[in-house]
Amino acid sequence: xxxxxxxxxxxxxxxxxxxxxxxxxxxxxxxxxxxxxxxxxxxxxxxxxxxxxxxxxxxxxxxxxxxxxxxxxxxxxxxxxxxxxxxxxxxxxxxx
Numbered sequence: 001x002x003x004x005x006x007x008x009x010x011x012x013x014x015x016x017x018x019x020x021x022x023x024x025x026x027x028x029x030x031x032x033x034x035x036x037x038x039x040x041x042x043x044x045x046x047x048x049x050x051x052x053x054x055x056x057x058x059x060x061x062x063x064x065x066x067x068x069x070x071x072x073x074x075x076x077x078x079x080x081x082x083x084x085x086x087x088x089x090x091x092x093x094x095x096x
Contacts (some may be wrong), residue, residue: 011076024028026051032065042080048072051075052086 007020007029016033020026034044051064051071064071076085076092083092 012080015080017084026064027066029070034067044069050074052077052084054086 006022006025007018009029010017010019017032018026018029020029037043046069049069049071051073052075053073063073076083078084087090
């Protein structure tokens with residue numbers, strides 16, 4: 001029997017990267033992180049939170065809404081100095 005991880009969280013200081021296989025898993029993970037963070041008095045920054053969908057062919061930018069927080073969808077973003085993009089390629093990183 002194979003086991004497939006539905007989500008993975010990576011964190012360094014105040015930067016957190018959540019990788020999920022499905023939209024619902026992403027929403028559930030963000031909600032759980034938000035609830036746990038609130039217990040410690042921490043809140044997420046809506047304008048710093050980004051959403052990216054990794055696919056070879058992705059044309060439209062559709063955001064994500066979790067607990068009344070809108071998360072903008074972007075084509076690429078920088079995480080710990082590395083450029084992450086939706087096509088999962090290195091060309092943009094190499095140009096930088």
